[in-house]
Amino acid sequence: MSVLKKDRSTYLKSSDIASVYEQLIAEIRKINRIREDPSLVHEHNRVDVVLDDVFQLLSLSFLTVGLTRTAPATYASLSTVKRLLEHLKESKAYSLSDLKPINDRLGEIQNIIDRDADSESEDVIKLIRAKWTLCEAQLMELQASLSVVSPDLEPLLQKLVTIRRQIVSVGSRPKLNVTELKALSDELRQIESTRVDGNFLSPDGSIPDGQNVLNGLLEECHTVLNDFSARSDLVAPSLRKLYDQLLEMKNQLESMMLTHRWTLRETDLYNFQQKLQAIDDMRVGGSFVDKSGNAPEGQAVLLYLLRRCYALIYRLLVSSEPVSEALMPIQNQLSTVRRCLMEVKRMGGLSSARELYPYQMKLASIDNMRVDGKFMIGDAIPEGQGLLNALLAECFDLCHELRVEMDDAEE
Template sequence: MTDSPSLRIPLDPKEQPILDKLLDLRTRLELLKQDRSTYVKSQDVVALYNQVIEQVEVVNALRMTKRHEQNRVDTVLDDCFQLISLSYLTIGKNHEAPAIYSAVSTMKRLLDHLKEATFYSPKDLESIGARLEDCQRYCERGKESYSPQLLTLLEARIDVCRKTLSELELNLSHLTPDLTPKYDKLVSILRSLSACNTRSKFPNAEVDDFLEQLKELHEELKPYGIVAYESTGTKEEKLAEMAEKLRLTIDHPEPAPEAKKLVETLLQRCFIWVVTIKGKQGRIAFPFKDTYDKLLDIKNKLEKLSLTQAWSLRETDLYSYQRQLDRIDESRVDGNFLDVLGRPADLYEQRTLLYLLRKSYATIFYLIISSEPVSEALLPIYNQLTTLRKCLLEVKKAGGVSSPRELYPYSMKLNSIDNMRVDGKFMVGSDIPDGQGSVTQLLEDCFELVYDLRTEVEESSSAGKSGDGDSESGDVPLK
């Protein structure tokens, strides 16, 4: 197994027993996530969490005079907390303090990358900001239940994220309401161009379409005094002019640039990137091809997971992707990807690799925040009810049913699920998995939808055929 990337410093001999115990706990957590013969049980995860916290208390006691030391104990401890966090999501304890560790770590990566990239949408910041508030709320709620050491660590990381978030918000603070939609459009185009650049076959027509959109935006922005290049001169001269403007902006960044400068800089980047990727046609320099292939494979697998998440994702599966990305991200030197000889990548390879890295972290963040607060043991039932609810809502949206008999399949399925409960609980053997409230609420919503649809059709039938004695005795009774 590979540790999280980190600088290695000599290990205090007194910490060796702690490291040995943490390595054993990490192995047990990994075996727990790999075992597909049964679902991950709450009692197993909570027991392992308690044992990790015991080791945290021991190491803190040893480091009373060296609080800032970081060695292999810390990297393995981080692995354990990541696995525990994802395991809490797997068992449906999404709103508990240990569950947010992985989300906060991923948000820290995303915020650092947004700061490095210097372009992002206000919506990016709103999403992360809202999630940080949720994490803070879960920490507050967990003060009576969870270790102060864990809560202190989480709150410190949340504070770091908030500080970076505030810096990024300041950077966009001068955007005006009329320029914000145009800035958002430019962010979207630049990301879409980078996505085109990673296709198996370079989509020239699609890139040309984005170029036309950029030209249209350029014309729309001229009344604001925003010009990416002079209208005269050759294509090469225009490109050189934009590159020089962009270089001056990057070399002399402003803490909170004016809206005009912010939009103009991004517009220039978009034009330069179109020319660059059309020239490269998706070809990556050989020294960076291996890293590119790894990142592309991770991105594609994560995107596939996002499409089938409800039915196939065990949140602990994200751990291996996180660690692979962390190793690649932390292998950079001063933000640069280096080849085997220590030479930095050219601008094209640098931006392409960073796009894949950031896109993968963003997908992990999406998968974490969209995880349902339901144990994987109840997910099959939860997913069936979610599908039933969607179907019933579509039926209602389409005008309802023409006969109560059309509701027979829905009633049958709902009653069969309802009959699975024992004393009002969905049991798996003798266990009562987490997420009972979410599943029960969904079941009741479905029953209510069927009842409303049945009532509507019966009232309509009574109004149209007063006194008609059509019998529905063959229907399954409602709850």
């Protein structure tokens, strides 16, 4: 799998993944048979760690070749979701709006697993479903913790969660912006001033449930804000190397968010996942420690960067298109032509037929790439044919509509 991932001289093909996948299924089947022993059902050892690494890379490979709606492709998302939920629980700063996208994604994955249950290997489905069940249990725990908060206080809870993230975001930058911190401090004081005898009130003047949650979060915001305001250094020297690594990864992932349609090979995310998991596992009792076992200054910054990286990876995984990387250049061209045609239509249409020629020529050249209605790469038929053909047809339809509108306007 690593050799295939590193080979940039050719596109990753479904046939390459399939042969490795069959080998992996055989190994998973052996593990499941061994674990049928009641005394070994809950055992977790080095074999499980390696299996998780291998399946993550395989899952990313499925995404790379465009098989995004298959059960194996969901494993990478589940691994990232699990880490995100763990960090949300640890931070105690989240709202229902943070949990809803995750809940929706787990629902999508459940549908994919149920749909593939008959066609996929029973042993693979068992492995993926176990991962999904773990994520679902974590999500339900977080949802339950918010059930004590009255609906009247949910907007305020969301506001405090947002402010806390903004505080840590400002504090994590190499150069501290005191002005931005002061503005956030003013927001906190304004929220605090709305309390009556230490309670946040409903519009009807009653005291709704969830006061402890909001007051605790408000206090946490003040604590983090004061830490950043009072300190000139972001992190202690002993944690500086970790800070630099996480900041670099965050910047790289944010750059990939902007260019992923053109440059991302989903298997590239594997290295980021491995580095982040290694850094995450270095924590002791939830904190990064130095050689003496102490937790130096800078914990909030490092945890923010770590969680931000996980969130970026999750967004990249979710945004993966059901198109093989071999066809991504064609899809990007069609998407660009479509956007241009939509913009021409939005701006009032064509002023002359000549304006349509470049788009028609480009679409004709792409159409001529097809063999019997399929986009071929060598002798292979990569995933994503339906989406590309639909996109090509939509572009032709837009050209026709623009021409008709122009003719009608002339008449």
